[in-house]
Amino acid sequence: MIRVGVDVGGTFTDIVLERSGADSAVVVTKVPSTPHDQSEGVVAGILKVCSLAGVAPGEIDAVFHGTTVATNMVIERAGAKVGMITTRGFRDILHMARHKRPHNFSLQFDLPWQSKPLVRRRDRLVVTERIMPPDGSVAVPLDEDEVKAAAELFAKRGMDAVIVAFLFSFLNDAHEQRAKEIVTSILPDAFVCCSSEVVNTIREYERFSSTAMNAFIGPRTSAYLRNLEGRLRANGIDAMVRIMQSNGGISTIENSSALPIGLLLSGPAGGVIGGRWTGAHCGRDNVITIDIGGTSADISVIEGGELRIKNPRDTEVAGLPVLVPMIDIDAIGAGGGSIAYLDPGGAFRVGPRSAGAVPGPACYGKGGTEPTVTDAQVVLGRMDPEHFLGGDLSIDASLSAKAIEDAIAKPLGMTVEAAALGILKIVNNHMALAINANSVAKGIDPRQFTLMGFGGAGPLHSVSLAEAIHAKDVIAPLHPGITAATGLLVTDLQYEYTQSTVIVLDGASDEAFARVNAVRDELIARANRQLDADGVPAGQRRFRQIAECRYVGQGFELRAEIPDGPLTPASAAAVIDDFFNAHRQVYGHAFRDQSTEMVTLRIVATVAVDTLTLPKLDKGGRTDPEDAVMYRRRTVFDDGRALDTPRYARGKLLADDRVEGPALIIQHNSTTIVPPGYVATVLDYGDMLISRKKG
Known part of the structure; x- marks a missing residue:
């Protein structure tokens, strides 16, 4: 069995190959990323690691891939031209949102859903229809002629994608599905999706926005995945391909193409999974991970060996809500390529702008003239030119010194070394503040945690960061620069299915339990249909049941575990206890005399994959060998x-x-x-x- 993990970063693409069996081996390498078409770097890296391992490309059995394609599209607002068909009277939901100000007392704040909307107002069209709560009954039939007229107008406007988002479709999706059929018949080449397919839950703004996000990134993401698959096949790689998801699981190309919204944290998620796996090897269950690459630093906390999933109120990308489960990861613009500069007021700053892969830091000699964090490390003698990437990439220390001298040292009257130290001090402070925001601000005491720094630049900063946050100690993984790619090889196949099912758990009736269990059975059936299509044997399937709960009248939910089997009064009591514990951990208090309401039922279907196996080292026991x-x-x-x-x-x-x-x-x-x-x-x-x- 030969498996390859590929993680694409802003500067480098990381590859790990595992060959199991009698001649088992693990081989790792890095190649420069190719921002114009990430698939080029992915395939080049796979061919290179095959050469290093003495493996023919056709011998690879599986490729696991983490990508930032979807995320970059949203950040750069470089996605598809999207049209929207919605219920009459609700055209402006995407504009009004929740009427919340991101910064209550700022006069300069930006509302990204208004200033940079995923769907322009002129492309949001309304049709006559109405589904009613609480049972999803049809109050007003769908006017199919209006849907057809809207689709024909979108065809004239050359829309790349169309979303269908109706009120209360999570209770009854018949209107959405029929509208999708009509749109698809008129726009057969467009990317078309329904809100009930993307996020089948309560809250119309978040559901509509998430569906718009899915369509915004859909055409280019699905094209990238098809292009990647085609390029792999053209190079003789006929392996099964799986894609990393934001929730820490992996999925198929087909599912990822239909629901690309699940890829928005694809890249960083692999690093957290790899960090948890490494922590287990090292006997550390409490770990703060920081993945420092060329353009960003991604921070997460692993407590008791468990990943943290973000609260639904916090799952957003580029200021827009995304109602899909995501590992709790904070990303900041701080990495090896972060550029140091003096702002118009003369202040010394570092990042978030990055030199990226092209032209890269000044020392790469590819035309970059602005000083970066990597250049500071080179000037201070912490990165040796002859051993940078094992000598695969040549760097010129004199170019680093000149860039720092011209941009920072001379204007501030400092030595080049003092300026380089200043660059590192500033970027380390940025990262330490971000770590505290993801740990201390959420009730985590870093003094009880190990800091694990990885990514190409992680071990260069780890000890300085550990001192700043008072972490217990530091772990440098075996292959720091490849940890995110390693995480791809220890990740389970995973699908999640949701349905808003509102029920007050305290004293619920038999009828209410029966309604929840009917939804449960349908979600499990959907998961089984997907796993059947993947060819997964029934005995390897695992189903986890989650109730997203809140106090009656509360605004947002927290996750609580449902014991295996149908929901009963006994298991409902266990759910309530788990919700109380989660509420106490997140908010510092819980009210056991208040009623608990389940809002959403979530089924997580997983299939364990063969985990990466590393050989133990021979014993040394030497000091400074x-x-x-x-x-x-x-x-x-x-x-x-x-x-x-x-x-x-x-x-x-x-x-x-x-x-x-x-x-x-x-x-x-x-x-x-x-x-x-x-x-x-x-x-x-x-x-x-x-x-x-x-x-």
Whole structure:
């Protein structure tokens, strides 16, 4: 069995290949990303890792892929031209939203749903129809002639995508489905979707907005996935292809093409999954992960070995609500390519603008002239030109020094080294504040957590960040630059199906339980139909039941687990207890004398995949092993001291070896800094635990 994980970042594309069996091996590599067409970099990386592993491309059994295609489209507002057909009288739901001001007392705040709408007002057309609560009865039949007229107008306007979003369609989707049939018959090449297919839940604004998002990214995302599949086939790679989802699961190309909204956190999710897997190897269940790449830093918290899923009120992308489950990840514009500059007022700033893959940092010699975080690391002697990406990518330290001198040092009257230290101090402070927002602000005490830094730049910043947030210690994974790609190989196949089913759980009647269980059975049946299509044996399927609950009258829900089997008075009591516990954890209090209301039923269908297997290292137990030392070189640390610092080849370190700082530990995909006063201990599988020296 040969499996490949591919994670596309803003600067580099990371690839890991696992060959299981008698000749088992794990091979990793990186190639530059190709922003104009990510599939080029993906295929180039797969062919390169195959060459390194001595594997023919046709021997690959499965490819797992994490992508930022969908996210970038939303951020750049470079998606499809979308038309909308909605219930008469509700044309402006997407404009009015919730009448909330993002910043109550700011005169300059932006409302992205108004300033940069996914669907222009002129392209939101209304038709006569009406479904009524609470049972989904038809009050006004659908006027099919109006739907046809709207579709014909969209055809004249050359719309790429059309959404059908009617009021209360989560109770009865018959009108939406019929309207979709009519639109598809007139616009056979358009991307057409219904709100009940994308988000089958209560709240019309969020449902409409999520459906618009799905259509906005749909045509280009599905085209990219088809193009990727075709390019793989053209290069002799006939493997099964699976795509990483925002919820931490993987899905098929077909499902991802129909519901691309599930890919909005595809890239960062793989890193969190890989961080959890690495933490388990290292005996750490409480981990704060930070994935620092070329353009961004993605932060998440793993508590007790469990991933955190965002509260529905917080699931948004580029300021727009997205009602799909997402791992709780915060992303900021801070990475190796983040550009340092002086703003018009003369203030020293770093990011969020990035040099990206092209032209990249100044040291790449590809035309970049602005100083970046990577250039600062080079100037301070923390990245050696001859070992950058194992020598695959040549860098010029003089270009880094010139960029920093011209843009920062001279204008501020500083030395180049002082300016470089300033760049790192600013970007580290940005990241530390973001970590605290994702941990301390949510009731997490970093002093009880291990900080795990990965991505190509993660181990260069980990110890500095751990000091800033007072983390317990630091882990540098075995392959830091490939951790997100590694996460793709330890992720389960996963689908989620939802249905708004409002019921007060306290003292619910038998009739109410029967109604919920009928919905449950239908959702499980839908999941089984999808898994049948995937060819998954029945014995490998697992179903998790989740009730999204709130107090009666409360505005938003929290997740609570439903025990296996139909909902009964006994299991409802367990749901209520789980909701109380979740409420106490999130808000600091819970009222057990108040009634609990279930709003949405969610079925999560999973299929466990074969997990990545790493060999244990041979035992060493040495301190500062000389045979692993490559050479020594001047390196400047955060306190400004320039020290003669040994470079260790990470591949020559054995289990239980200790490397005392100052030291740099070098490998192909990253460099790990061990500052003075710290010691790095190699663990069984090659991960390193970095902690303060005792005594």
